[in-house]
Amino acid sequence: MIGDFTYSEFFSILAMQGFAGLILFSVFVLMALGLAIIFGQMGVINMAHGEFMILGAYVTYLTSTLVTAYLPGIFPIYFFLAMALAFVASFLLGVFVEWALIRHLYRRPLDTLLATWGLSLVLQQLYRSVFGAREVGVTLPDWMMGSVAVSDMIEVPINGLFVMALTIVISIGVYFLMYRSSWGKRVRAVVQNRVMAGAVGINTKKVDRMTFGLGCGIAGIAGSAFTMIGSTGPTAGQLYIVDTFLVVVFGGAGSLIGTIASAFTISQAQSTLEFFLSGSMAKVLTLLTVVGILMLRPQGLFSLNIRR
Template sequence: MFQGYTAAELTSIFAMQGFAGLSLFSVFVLMALGLAIIFGQMGVINMAHGEFMILGAYVTYLTSNFFSEHLSSMFSLYFFVAMILAFIAAALLGALVEWVLIRHLYRRPLDTLLATWGLSLILQQGYRTIFGAREVGVTLPDWLMGSYAITDMIEVPVNGLFVMCLTILITIGVYLVMQKSRLGKQTRAVVQNRAMAGAVGINTEKVDRFTFALGCGIAGIAGSAFTMIGSTGPTAGQLYIVDTFLVVVFGGASNLLGTVASAFTISQAQSTMEFFLSGSMAKVLTLLTVVGILMLRPQGLFTLKIRS
């Protein structure tokens, strides 16, 4: 598939597609971080995760509309406000869902899968009723438009770069929260031994709710990032859920570094192959490779060596 290209052309194709893949990478990482927390730490399969992402995207869309109508002088800053609002909205909904639904199902992981699938259907139809079936897009502020030329053949879109920096920051933040903060330590304690964690005075129910809300909140931020690379529709989230689950499983659940590495591999493979093959074949080949590797190495790429 490489014939007909010179070496220099190939280099720039790989570089360009690599940078184009960074936006996909960012969405994958943010979605997968949330899922990895929820699935890896709590063992809950959240099939509605894509809908939490879309909630964040709709919040971003509403914020952008609000700023362009009422605060047009501050429009260039709307994205930061939108991100915070998206996090809060998704996290609140997540906490509510945990309280109503998930906490009754902790011992039945396959049932959480079915119940959250039902939730995703309800949310999709809710978005369709509120926002309409048509896809909406946001206007980017000027400083996010355009691209930055490295050489005359390689151009990097500014918004992709921005989203990626944001992703790295959030990933580091999540890592710090899980490793250093009191709540993060409590969460890991509950995962390792629920009964003992309860015995030393950790409120396990509160920790569960916090963990689930955090995962959903990060999905909300993923939604903000998503508005930059795609248009938002009621069912847009469903398209990403399978890929994201593969990212999480491929990276080895409960390992945040593995999640980032596997999101990078999958998004780059897909983006690079898309240039040479049709989009659908690129996706088929990527997913097949991942499934194939998972069959050979079911524990994922990176695993913690622990005795259970």
């Protein structure tokens, strides 16, 4: 016996908490991948990143509503369409924001923090005006409902499995885009030496704009995934922005492997501690542990050698 639980019950609960941590890990990775591209590659502190995620969630909600009303025949596969639209909407807004605001603030991190924080407030009010203050949810296709029985005491929700599979696909796609494509080479060239990259003919302004848009677009996909595990409201993005920055900084800015490892560590720690403690205490202990590690290793778990 462990407390009031038998050994079988205790380890089953730990397994369930571990899987809940994997779902949280998936959301963290999808959010942090976009932020790692923006913050790690461009040095821009984007406090409105959560609002780009919520834009993707609202696009998914609108797609669900419109398909249900006008195109019920494609409802079983509408979620894939919704994710594509969420990416496009967040990408285009990101490109516009970079052109209208961010490009004037490069190499001024405090100014980007304040400007994007103001942008987040504007977007929150815009969402509140358009969609209302109440939280909304999407209707999932039947094949995403239910759970898979792993054992007599452990059941895994199907939508959680879908979110994890989506995370794996997006992570692999980002890896090949950043490290195995000609565009990724241009991005890394601009990060390592902007002046030299411009001298050899790389359009650094276009690279910046597309990079910022890509990071925002991935946040939009994270918003689509978020609708499967939570309801969408104007301020829902702010619940994840601090944890997402924590994941990026702890993993090492600009490191894809570090981002994934950091997201896994933090999500599993929070999920496991929540079983023994309250949710707020779990966050506090996780934060204190991460801060302590960063004091010993300020560059994060993984670091890149970048010429400034």
